[in-house]
Amino acid sequence: MLPAHRSSPLPSRRNLLAAAGIGGAVIGLAACSSNQPAKPSPAADRSDEWRTLRIDSWETYGNTLGEDFPGIEEFAKQYDVDVSYWKAVTDDNLYYNDVKTRLASGSDIGADAVVLSEWMVARWIRLGYTQQFALDTMPNTVNVRPRFREAAFDPKRMHSMPWRSAITGIAWNRAEFPDGIRSVSQLWDPALKGRVGVLSSMQETIGLIMLDAGVDISGAWGDAEFTAATDTLHQHVVSGQVAAIQDSKYLDALTSGDIVAGFARSADILRLNQAAAARAGSGEAFDEPWGFAIPAAGGVLWTQDLVVPIGSARKGNVEAFVNHYYEPTVAVQVAAATNYVSPVDIRDQEASALDPAVAANRLVFPTPVSLQGTKTFRHLAAAEEQRYIAQYQSVLLAASS
Known part of the structure; x- marks a missing residue:
């Protein structure tokens, strides 16, 4: 049953959409126009002189950003590069809208490397x-999974x-659903009305x-399949x-019990x-x-990629950094600390x-x-x-009115 009083009321759908960057994404669609100006030229690399490196990544790395990120101290000592790892990305569109004017002019955006979702990376590359990475300086790229x-x-x-x-799949409160949930269709059970959350992505x-509808999302689908899903x-x-339609804030809704x-x-x-286990402490029985x-019917395997913005003058430092993290003994530390698939x-x-x-754990170390x-x-x-972005947004915006 729903709690009689919610400790942290869910914001309106309109506010949720704004927080998730939906409004910003509409603005971002202008970047897809075919009337694009000439592409900017890359900055001259001054890595030999400037021994610093700033990486903008997602806040969802938890407490492993900054100097606590696995391997940072080792890399800094080996390469004499001072690394700062920023929790700068909360949403691809919000981040892009903040830096796109500087990107278009070839200016420095402050970050020397940025971690973004693949669809946004594709846009940056297209524009x-x-x-371009100098792959001959990055021998550890041979360690990347096929x-x-x-x-x-x-x-x-x-x-x-x-x-x-x-992997994106389904989560549930185990106290309410001890038998678990194994399909998207189960979320549409009327008994769950008002207690289901989806992601803004x-x-x-x-x-x-x-x-869930039997479509192979990696295959040859088109407008009909996409429209059916948005409907x-x-x-x-x-x-x-x-x-709720949320970005990383969906975790707050889960922990509060709103979702x-x-x-x-x-x-x-x-x-x-x-x-939760850490809060429970050792020596006590604990159920996740x-x-x-x-x-x-399948989960969504997604990847976020690292790119060097056109205006960064520290590309060489980034290449050394990526090469360091593609060393398996380092990569295993990162995976274990962050719970992300390397x-x-x-x-x-x-x-x-x-x-x-x-x-x-096959969610972290899959075969x-x-x-x-x-x-x-x-x-x-x-x-x-x-x-498709316009169609997706129109569904969300219509629902918020």
């Missing part, structure tokens, strides 16, 4: 806002480096709905079945359960509060140094077999991206 070595928008990985990955939310979402938002089930990212739920499952093919030899329970239940949302051409 000429990224620098699944991440190529991208439709960057076939030879010249402008982007896979940085972290995870189009690829994740629409991807899961399409998979499904529209139906459940307007009816009140879906109470008891919905779409979620594997790394986030693992981290929530770890935090939240369950997570890859739906039977792009590096981590072998049993590296994982053997971890707690066996951590190493056995080719465990990844078979996931699909990646296919790359959208510029015209498709513009059309």
Whole structure:
């Protein structure tokens, strides 16, 4: 049953959309126009002189940013580079809208490397806002898993480096659902009305709905399949079945009890359960509060990539940094600390140094077999991206009125 009094009332749908960057995404659509100015030229590399490096990444790395990020101190000592790791990205569109004017002019945006979702990385590459990596200085790129070595928008990985990955599936409050939830369709049960959350990310939310309808989201689908999925979402938002459409703030709704089930990212739920265990303390019986499952119809495997903005004068420092983190002994530390899937093919030899329970977690250290239940949302051409984002936003905005 719903609690009689909510400790942290859910904001209005309109406010949720604004917080998730939906309004900003509409503005961002202008970047897809075919009438683009000449692409800017990359800044001259001054890494030999400027021994600093700033990386803008997602706040959802939890407490592992800054000097506590695994391997930072080791890299700084080895390369004499002072690294700062900023929690600067909360939403791809919000970040892009903040820096796009400087990117278009080739100016320095402050960051020397930025971690973004692949669809946004594809836009930056298309617009000429990224620098090309000197792969001959990055021998550890051979350690990248075959699944991440190529991208439709960057076939030879010249402008982007896979940085972290995870699986989007279904999470639920285990006290309310001891038997778990195994399909998207179960979330549409009227008994859950007003207690279901979905993510603001189009690829994740629409991807899961399409998979539930039997669509291979990595294959050859088109307008009909996308429209059917957005219609499904529209139906459940307007009816009140879906109470929240959020970015990373969905974790607050889960922990407060405002949302008891919905779409979620594997790394986030693992981290929530770890935090709950830490609060419970040792020596006490502990049941994880939240369950997570890859739906039977499939989960969405997503990747965020690292790029060098066109105006950065420290590309060489970034290349050394990525090469350092593509060393398997370093990559295994990052995966264990953050709960994200590493792009590096981590072998049993590296994982053997971890707690066996951590190493056995297939949401963090997947095998080719465990990844078979996931699909990646296919790359959208510029015209498709513009059309589908507008369609997705129109559903959300109509529902908020």
